Amino acid sequence: MRFAAPDNQRVILAERPVGPLADHHFMIEDVATTPPHDGDVVCRTWWLSIDAAARTWMQGRTYRERLEVGDVIPGAAVAEVVVSRADHVPAGTIVRCDSGWQRYATLPGSAVRPVDDAVPITRHLSVLDVTGHTAYFGLFDVGALRPGETVVVSAAAGATGSLVGQLARIAGARIIGIVGSDDKGALLVERLGFDGFVNRHASDLRSALRTACPDGADVYFDNVGGPILATMLRAMNLRGRIVCCGAASQYDKETPDPGPAGVPGLLVTKRLRMEGFIVFDYAHRFDEANAALRRWLDDGSLVAVEDIVEGLASAPGALIGLLAGSNVGKRLVRVAD
Ligand SMILES: NC(=O)c1ccc[n+]([C@@H]2O[C@H](COP(=O)([O-])OP(=O)(O)OC[C@H]3O[C@@H](n4cnc5c(N)ncnc54)[C@H](OP(=O)(O)O)[C@@H]3O)[C@@H](O)[C@H]2O)c1
Incomplete structure (x- = not known):
């Protein structure tokens, strides 16, 4: 031909x-x-x-x-x-x-x-692709989320973060998003069922997080790295899990920030687990993720x-x-x- x-x-x-x-x-x-x-x-x-x-x-x-x-x-x-x-x-x-x-x-x-x-x-x-799989395996496998826990996710109004928050809500967790504007935060709460948000440009991010999470965070899903990760290390509860998904705050920097203060000190004293992952590690389970994501899309619990x-x-x-x-x-x- x-x-x-x-x-x-x-x-x-x-x-x-x-x-x-x-x-x-x-x-x-x-x-x-x-x-x-x-x-x-x-x-x-x-x-x-x-x-x-x-x-x-x-x-x-x-x-x-x-x-x-x-x-x-x-x-x-x-x-x-x-x-x-x-x-x-x-x-x-x-x-x-x-x-x-x-x-x-x-x-x-x-x-x-x-x-x-x-x-x-x-x-x-x-x-039903990389973004959803990243949220699903990052939260449930790496984050080992349990119902009733508090989850904080950064870049929460982004592609991955907006799914992480909704999956955490579906799993019975309390969910707080860190975002770059109040308008994005309003969307999370009003449309996606988040329990609250923190604007990352707040003059005192640490106290804003303390107000949003008075009982601390059990899982932090980190999409951004940098100073937000350093602040979240202090907000973690005993035996909390930090899911290192990416470091979007660093990608455009000529020289990335040094690693956060508190590593390893806070990991030791709070018995934290901090774990990175690449979604393709889970390629053999993508069908499982798609079946669940599809079910939640169809029943309207996932937007x-x-x-x-x-x-x-x-x-x-x-x-x-x-x-x-x-x-x-x-x-x-x-x-x-
Ligand atoms: N591990 C894996 O296998 C895997 C797979 C896919 C994606 N990822 C990672 O997941 C993360 C999200 O990726 P995505 O494609 O879904 O992008 P996205 O979240 O839709 O967009 C990136 C977001 O990062 C936030 N951001 C930008 N500069 C920032 C800064 N200086 N401080 C804090 N936040 C900042 C912005 O949101 P605000 O302005 O609202 O904060 C922006 O909307 C990235 O780190 C990416 O590398 C990892």
């Missing part, structure tokens, strides 16, 4: 950032779509996931190889298979794939997963908060803004209808 290549457009890393991410670190280029070999599919991106972690991949080796100048920015997508040379994924199938920031991605058919269209398709990025940005060319600005806290919920770029 002849392949009539659609024109591709993609966003690449133009310069490795040092300090805050900016527009000039990206370049948009028009290229031909890579022709598919036997077993491949060509996917047309509809929706793209914007993740804080993308900033860390630019910096150095993490749990994946470092992104090099000229590479397409990686990212998960919901896409339509427009050309198929893989028997099990015919053209027209809607799939979840790692397309990266581009209009057309040529991928092995084995690397794309058809999605169920019984839920709005954006849910396959905002809840997906999605923050939509229009057009592939807006993707760099969408990530730059997310790192500064401009998003509410899961940030997604609509690349095509």
Whole structure:
């Protein structure tokens, strides 16, 4: 079969950032779509996931190889298979794939997963994928949450945090969110069932946390690291658990802050457990997480908060803004209808 290549457009890393991410670190280029070999599919991106972690991949080796100048920015997508040379994924199938920031991605058919269209398709990025799995396994496995405990989560109105708080509420915990604005805090309490919030810009964060959590915190789900982690170490109860999910407050810094005071002293005296994790450690249990998340979406106990940005060319600005806290919920770029 002849392949009539659609024109591709993609966003690449133009310069490795040092300090805050900016527009000039990206370049948009028009290229031909890579022709598919036997077993491949060509996917047309509809929706793209914007993740804080993308900033860390630019910096150095993490749990994946470092992104090099000229590479397409990686990212998960919901896409339509427009050309198929893989028997099990015919053209027209809607799939979840790692397309990266581009209009057309040529991928092995084995690397794309058809999605169920019984839920709005954006849910396959905002809840039923990495973000939801991170919240689910971070809170229940690493955090070992028990009913009646108090959970504090930072970046609580973000993609991961807004799910962590709701899952904690569903599990019978008391839940306090740390956010960057009072408007975000109001959304947590009024729409998502949080018990309260603390604005991270409060002049005295420690006393604001003491007011919000008079009995201390049993689980702290840390999305941001930095000074908030240092403050939370003091708010933890005996045998509390700190779930180290990420350090969004540090990603745009030329020189990251030193580790928090209180490590190891407070870990010892309070018998705290502080544990990092990478969601892909739980890949063998993603079906379990999706079944639970899907059930809570269907019965209305879990609300997906999605923050939509229009057009592939807006993707760099969408990530730059997310790192500064401009998003509410899961940030997604609509690349095509
Ligand atoms: N371990 C894993 O496997 C795994 C998987 C996925 C994600 N993650 C991590 O999860 C975290 C959340 O990622 P996400 O993609 O869901 O992003 P997100 O929470 O939707 O967005 C990042 C949020 O960080 C907050 N923030 C930015 N600068 C901050 C600062 N200086 N101090 C405190 N908060 C700040 C902002 O919220 P406010 O302005 O409202 O505070 C912003 O909305 C990241 O650390 C990411 O790396 C880890």
